[in-house]
Amino acid sequence: MSEETALKFKEAKESLSVAKQALETRERAFLAAVAPQIPSHANELALRLAKQQPDITKGLGADRVKELRATIQAAALRASEDVAGANSQVQWETPTSIYTVPNAHEVHAAMRSYLRRNVAPEFIAILKEAGFTIPGSAAGPSLGSFYSEEDVTAEARDLGGALLALAKAEKAVTKAKEADDDATVNELWGD
Structure with missing residues (x-):
């Protein structure tokens, strides 16, 4: 019996490896869709703030505003590169149920949290x-x-599906290991 359970355990681990690779692929695709948007959005956010605080903007003058914009653009390009390479750094929410696909909102919440911790401080x-x-x-x-x-909803949904597939594969490995351990102990015990 333990040969059969050992084989199922091995197959479950192989499925887990495939699920991890698929997750990495979906994560890279999502981050690759987000990263190029950062420079234009950073500029828009700074412009909005400049319009909300016109006295400060006017007080800076044309030369300092030009310097500010260049500094923001440089930081945005660095942030874009960082986000594109942020594989495994974003703390994606692990599905609590293997029957519920994490939706795009949950993926975006994790991304916003990452950006708030890792990107926003430099701009602030x-x-x-x-x-x-x-x-x-x-x-x-x-x-x-x-x-x-809205521009990356499809990628967010795909990533959510990959997170669910990984959770299912992890659960299958746990069950297969328990079954293999149980069968091996029973075989060794002799009953």
């Missing part, structure tokens, strides 16, 4: 240094979104 520092006040809440300062969720 740049804008504060220029004299702008950054609106926020108890969670901290907030600039807004660095990408358009």
Whole structure:
């Protein structure tokens, strides 16, 4: 009996490996869709803030605004590169049920959280240094979104499906290991 359960355990581990590779592929596709949006969205967010605080913007003058825009653009390009290569760094929500596909909203929530922790602080520092006040809440300062969720909905759904497939594969490995352990112990015990 343990040969059969050992084979099922091996097959479950192979399926898990395939699910991990599929997740990595979907994650890269999602991040690749998000990353190029960052520079234009960072510029739009900064422009919106500049319009909300016109006295500060006018006080900077044309040359300092030009420098500010160049600094923001450089930071946005770095952020875009960082996001494109952020595989395994975003903390995607693991499905709590193997029957429920994580929806695009949950994928976007994880991405927003990553951007808030890893991208926004540099932009906030740049804008504060220029004299702008950054609106926020108890969670901290907030600039807004660095990408358009609507433009990457398909990729977000695909990533959610890959997260679910991984959760199912992990559960199958756990069950197969338990069955193999049980069969092996019974065989060794002799009953």
